[in-house]
Amino acid sequence: MHGLLLAAALQVAASAGEARVVALNEARRLVNAGKPDAALEALRPLAADDPQAALLRGVAHYHANHPVQAIDTLLPAVPKLPEGSLERREAVQVLGLSSYLAGRIAEAIPYLEQTRRWAEGNPELSYVLGMAYVQTRQADKARDTWARSFGVPPASAAAHLLAAQMMVRAELDELADTELKQALVLDPRLPRANLLLGQTALFRGRLDEAVALFKRELEISPGDAMAFYRLGDAYTRQLQWDDALAALQKSVWINPYFSGPYILLGKTYMKKGDLAAAEGMLRQAIAYDPNNKAAHYLLGQLLQQAGRTEEARRELEAAEKLQGTTDR
Amino acid sequence: MSRARARRAAAALLIAAGTATVGRALAASTEAAGALGFSFREVAREAGLDAVTVFGGKDVNRYLLETTGCGAAFLDYDGDGWLDVFLVNGTTLEGFPKGQEPINHLYRNRGDGTFEDVTRKAGLAQSGWGQGVCAGDYDNDGNVDLFVTYYGQNHLYRNRGDGTFEDVTAKAGLLSKRLRWNTGCAFLDYDRDGKLDLLVANYIDLDLATAPTPDSGLCRYKGVKVACGPPGLPGGKNALYRNKGDGTFEDVSDKAGITRNSGTYGLGVSTLDFDDDGWVDAYVANDSNPSALYRNNHDGTFTDVAVPAGCAYSQDGKPQAGMGVAVGDYDRNGTMDVFKTNFAGDTATLYANTGQGFCEDRTFASGIGLNTRWLGWGTAFVDFGKDGWLDLFLVNGHVYPEVVQLKTEAGYRQRKIVYHNAAGRFEDVSERLGPPVTDPRAGRGAAFGDYDNDGDVDVVINNVNDRPDLYRTESDPSRHWLLVKLVGTQSNRSAIGARVRCTAGGVTQVQEVRGGGSYMSQNDLRVHFGLAGAAAVDRLQVRWPNGREEEWMGIAADRILTVTEGTGKGL
Numbered sequence: 001m002h003g004l005l006l007a008a009a010l011q012v013a014a015s016a017g018e019a020r021v022v023a024l025n026e027a028r029r030l031v032n033a034g035k036p037d038a039a040l041e042a043l044r045p046l047a048a049d050d051p052q053a054a055l056l057r058g059v060a061h062y063h064a065n066h067p068v069q070a071i072d073t074l075l076p077a078v079p080k081l082p083e084g085s086l087e088r089r090e091a092v093q094v095l096g097l098s099s100y101l102a103g104r105i106a107e108a109i110p111y112l113e114q115t116r117r118w119a120e121g122n123p124e125l126s127y128v129l130g131m132a133y134v135q136t137r138q139a140d141k142a143r144d145t146w147a148r149s150f151g152v153p154p155a156s157a158a159a160h161l162l163a164a165q166m167m168v169r170a171e172l173d174e175l176a177d178t179e180l181k182q183a184l185v186l187d188p189r190l191p192r193a194n195l196l197l198g199q200t201a202l203f204r205g206r207l208d209e210a211v212a213l214f215k216r217e218l219e220i221s222p223g224d225a226m227a228f229y230r231l232g233d234a235y236t237r238q239l240q241w242d243d244a245l246a247a248l249q250k251s252v253w254i255n256p257y258f259s260g261p262y263i264l265l266g267k268t269y270m271k272k273g274d275l276a277a278a279e280g281m282l283r284q285a286i287a288y289d290p291n292n293k294a295a296h297y298l299l300g301q302l303l304q305q306a307g308r309t310e311e312a313r314r315e316l317e318a319a320e321k322l323q324g325t326t327d328r
Numbered sequence: 329m330s331r332a333r334a335r336r337a338a339a340a341l342l343i344a345a346g347t348a349t350v351g352r353a354l355a356a357s358t359e360a361a362g363a364l365g366f367s368f369r370e371v372a373r374e375a376g377l378d379a380v381t382v383f384g385g386k387d388v389n390r391y392l393l394e395t396t397g398c399g400a401a402f403l404d405y406d407g408d409g410w411l412d413v414f415l416v417n418g419t420t421l422e423g424f425p426k427g428q429e430p431i432n433h434l435y436r437n438r439g440d441g442t443f444e445d446v447t448r449k450a451g452l453a454q455s456g457w458g459q460g461v462c463a464g465d466y467d468n469d470g471n472v473d474l475f476v477t478y479y480g481q482n483h484l485y486r487n488r489g490d491g492t493f494e495d496v497t498a499k500a501g502l503l504s505k506r507l508r509w510n511t512g513c514a515f516l517d518y519d520r521d522g523k524l525d526l527l528v529a530n531y532i533d534l535d536l537a538t539a540p541t542p543d544s545g546l547c548r549y550k551g552v553k554v555a556c557g558p559p560g561l562p563g564g565k566n567a568l569y570r571n572k573g574d575g576t577f578e579d580v581s582d583k584a585g586i587t588r589n590s591g592t593y594g595l596g597v598s599t600l601d602f603d604d605d606g607w608v609d610a611y612v613a614n615d616s617n618p619s620a621l622y623r624n625n626h627d628g629t630f631t632d633v634a635v636p637a638g639c640a641y642s643q644d645g646k647p648q649a650g651m652g653v654a655v656g657d658y659d660r661n662g663t664m665d666v667f668k669t670n671f672a673g674d675t676a677t678l679y680a681n682t683g684q685g686f687c688e689d690r691t692f693a694s695g696i697g698l699n700t701r702w703l704g705w706g707t708a709f710v711d712f713g714k715d716g717w718l719d720l721f722l723v724n725g726h727v728y729p730e731v732v733q734l735k736t737e738a739g740y741r742q743r744k745i746v747y748h749n750a751a752g753r754f755e756d757v758s759e760r761l762g763p764p765v766t767d768p769r770a771g772r773g774a775a776f777g778d779y780d781n782d783g784d785v786d787v788v789i790n791n792v793n794d795r796p797d798l799y800r801t802e803s804d805p806s807r808h809w810l811l812v813k814l815v816g817t818q819s820n821r822s823a824i825g826a827r828v829r830c831t832a833g834g835v836t837q838v839q840e841v842r843g844g845g846s847y848m849s850q851n852d853l854r855v856h857f858g859l860a861g862a863a864a865v866d867r868l869q870v871r872w873p874n875g876r877e878e879e880w881m882g883i884a885a886d887r888i889l890t891v892t893e894g895t896g897k898g899l
Binding site for chain 2: 065067068101102103104105135170171172203204205206207237238239263293294296297298300301304305309312313316319320
C-alpha cells in the first residue's frame with residue numbers, strides 16, 4: 001500500500017515537473033515573440049520562488065517596460081541561479097538594463113560590468129554602460145568603455161572626441177566641452193572637434209565664438225557641409241543675411257540632400273524679401289524631409305505673410321501634427 | 329568726490345559698522361548703479377515680508393503639482409496710494425493639522441518702507457494648493473478686488489473698502505463643478521462693456537490617484553527620477569468668465585472660443601493689445617505646447633492666432649516649456665512685444681511685434697539667446713534705469729528639486745537674470761549687478777511695481793519653500809519718471825486694457841494697463857515711464873478700454889499722476 005502511494009506521488013511530481021517545463025518553454029517562446037504580457041500569464045501557475053520562473057518573469061517585465069517590477073523579481077532570483085550558468089548571466093544582464101531604465105544608474109553599473117566580462121563585443125551593452133558612467137559623472141570610465149567599443153586607444157584624441165559625441169547625445173554639454181578641448185590638445189587638427197564645440201557655442205547663443213569655431217573646422221575640413229550649415233545658422237541668428245546665404249549655399253553645393261540648409265536658406269530669403277526664392281527653398285526642404293516640423297512651420301509663416309492664408313493654414317496644420325519635443 | 333574715492337569712503341564706513349558682507353554687496357551695487365543707472369537691495373526681512381511659502385516636498389516631488397509654486401501681486405487694496413503685497417501660498421501632499429495650514433498673505437504697506445501682515449484681519453486666510461493671483465475692480469466700486477487660483481476651488485474676494493474682503497466665490501457663480509488645476513489669471517474687459525471679466529489658464533487635468541509617479545522609473549530628467557508630466561498627462565482647458573454686471577459671472581469659455589486654442593498646459597497669462605485695435609487680447613504661456621495668443625474678434629469671441637502670427641513656438645517651430653510672460657514695447661516701435669520664459673536647456677523667447685499682425689523671433693538677434701542654463705518663471709519688461717528703454721527681469725529656479733544630484737545643472741535654486749536694454753539690444757548685466765540678483769533661490773511668481781513711490785519699479789518674488797524676496801530698486805535720481813494711475817469712469821474702473829502714449833524729450837513710449845502678467849502674478853496697475861533727461865512730459869495720450877481717446881499736455885515729471893477718464897481733451 002505504502003509503495004503504491006509513493007509511486008502515485010512520484011507520478012504526480014513528474015507530471016508537475018513536466019508542466020513546469022512546458023510553462024517555462026512557452027513563456028520563453030512568448031517573450032521571444034514579443035509578447036511579454038502573455039509570457040507573464042503563462043508563468044502565473046509557477047511558484048514565486050522558482051528561480052527559472054522568476055528569471056523569465058523578470059525578462060518579461062523588462063520587455064513589457066516594467067523595469068521596477070523586473071528588478072523586484074530578479075534581485076532575489078539571481079543568487080539562486082547556478083553560478084556561471086547562462087540563466088544567471090541573463091538575469092544579471094537584464095537586472096543591469098532594468099536598473100538603468102528605472103533610473104537607478106549607480107546600481108546598474110556593477111551588473112553591466114559583470115555582463116561585459118562575458119559579452120565584451122556587445123555594442124548595446126557598451127552604449128548603456130558608457131551612458132551609465134557618464135550620468136554618474138565618471139567621464140574617464142565612460143570614455144574607456146566607448147573607446148573599447150569603437151576600437152580606438154582609450155587615451156587618444158579619437159577617444160575624447162567619441163566620448164564628447166556621446167555626452168552631447170546625453171545633453172551633458174559641459175562634460176563634452178572638456179573632452180573636446182582635451183582632444184584638441186592631443187591633436188589640434190582633429191576633424192569635428194571644433195564643429196562640436198561650435199555647436200555648443202551656437203546653441204548657447206555665443207554666436208561670435210561659434211562663428212570662429214566653425215571657421216576653424218573649415219580650415220581642417222574645407223569640404224564639411226555640416227560646418228558650412230552651422231556657420232550659416234550662426235549668421236542667421238546674428239541677422240547677417242548675406243554671410244548666411246554664402247555659407248548655406250556652399251553647404252547645399254556639397255551636400256544637396258540635407259534639408260537643414262534649405263530651411264535656413266528659406267528663412268534668409270524671407271528676411272531679404274525674396275519670398276519666391278524662400279518658398280522654393282522651404283518646399284525643397286519638405287521634399288527631402290516631409291516630416292520636418294520647422295520647414296512646414298516656416299512655409300506656413302511665409303504663406304501667411306504673403307496673404308495665402310488657406311495654403312498657410314494647411315502648412316501650419318501639418319507642422320502642428322508633427323510631434324515636437326521640448327527640453328522637458 | 330571721484331567714484332573710486334566715494335566707494336572707498338563708503339566701504340570704510342560699512343566696515344566700521346561691522347557689516348562687511350553687506351558692504352561688499354552695496355559696493356557692487358553702487359558700482360553697477362553708476363554704470364547702469366540702477367541697482368537692487370533685498371529688503372524683504374527688514375520690510376516685514378517674512379512668511380514662508382510652502383509648496384510640496386523640499387527635496388523630492390512625487391507629482392508635478394508640487395513644482396509650480398505660487399504667484400505674487402502688487403495692489404493698493406486700501407486705496408492709500410501705497411502698493412500692498414499679496415503672496416499666494418501652497419501646501420504639501422501630507423497636509424497640515426487643522427489650524428496650522430499655510431495661508432496666503434496680504435501685507436499692508438505702511439508707507440515707511442515696512443509692511444504689516446493683515447491677512448486674517450482682511451479675511452484672506454485661505455489655505456490649499458494656491459497658484460496664481462490677479463487684481464482688478466470687478467464691481468467698479470473703487471476698491472481693487474482679488475482673484476486667487478488653486479489646484480481646486482478658486483476664490484474671488486470682493487474688497488469691501490474698509491480693509492476687509494468678502495469671499496464671494498459662490499455668490500458670483502464661480503464654484504467649479506470638477507477638480508481643475510487653475511494657474512495664471514487676468515482681469516480684462518473683453519467685451520468693452522465697462523465690467524472686468526476673468527481669464528483663467530488651466531494646466532493639467534491632474535488626478536493624483538492615477539497620475540504616474542517617479543517610482544515608475546518612466547519619468548526621468550537627465551537620468552534622475554522626477555515627477556511625471558506634463559507630456560503624457562491630459563491638458564487642462566482655459567476658462568473665460570464674463571462679468572454679468574450684477575455681481576455674478578458666467579462661464580463663456582466655449583462660446584468665446586477660449587477652449588479652441590492650439591495648445592494646452594497653460595501657466596502665465598497677460599493681457600495686451602497685440603494688434604493695437606483697441607480691443608484687449610491675451611497671451612497664455614503654455615508648457616511643452618504652442619502658446620496661445622487670443623485675438624479679440626470684437627464680437628465676444630477670441631481666435632488663437634499664436635501659430636499663424638509666429639508667437640507660439642521657437643523660431644524653428646519647436647514647442648517650448650512656457651512659464652511666464654512679459655509684455656512691453658522694448659524696441660519703441662509702438663507695438664507690444666512678448667517675452668516668454670522657458671525651461672532649462674532652452675532660451676527664453678523674445679517675440680518682436682512687427683505691427684503687421686506677426687511676431688519676429690529676435691531671441692538671438694537681441695542678445696537674449698546667451699542664457700540656456702536657467703529655468704525661467706516670473707518676468708517683466710521694466711525700465712529700471714529710467715532711461716526710456718525697457719529692461720528685462722527673469723526669476724529662475726529649477727522645476728525638480730532632484731536636480732541637485734546633477735553636477736552639470738545650474739541647480740534647483742538659481743539666480744535671477746537682468747538684461748539691460750541698450751536701444752533695443754539686450755546685455756546680461758546680472759553679474760555686474762551682483763547680489764541679490766546673483767543669490768540663488770527657487771523662484772516662481774514675481775510682481776513688479778513701485779512700492780516705495782520713489783519713481784522706480786521694485787520687485788517682489790515668491791520663492792518655493794522659502795521666504796519671499798523684495799528687491800528695492802535704487803536708480804539714478806537725476807533721471808526723470810512719471811507714474812500714471814488711470815481711473816476709468818465709463819470704462820472699467822481699473823482701466824485694464826488702456827493704452828498710454830507718453831511723449832517727452834522727443835521720445836514717445838507706449839504702455840498699457842494689464843491684467844495678470846509675469847508668472848501667475850499681478851503687476852502694479854499704474855503705468856511707469858522712465859524719462860531719462862526730460863523733466864516734463866509734453867503729451868500724454870490715453871486710449872481707454874472702451875476706445876475713447878484723450879490727451880493731457882505739459883505734465884511735470886517725477887510724480888504720480890492720476891488720470892480720470894473724461895477729464896482730458898478728447899481726440
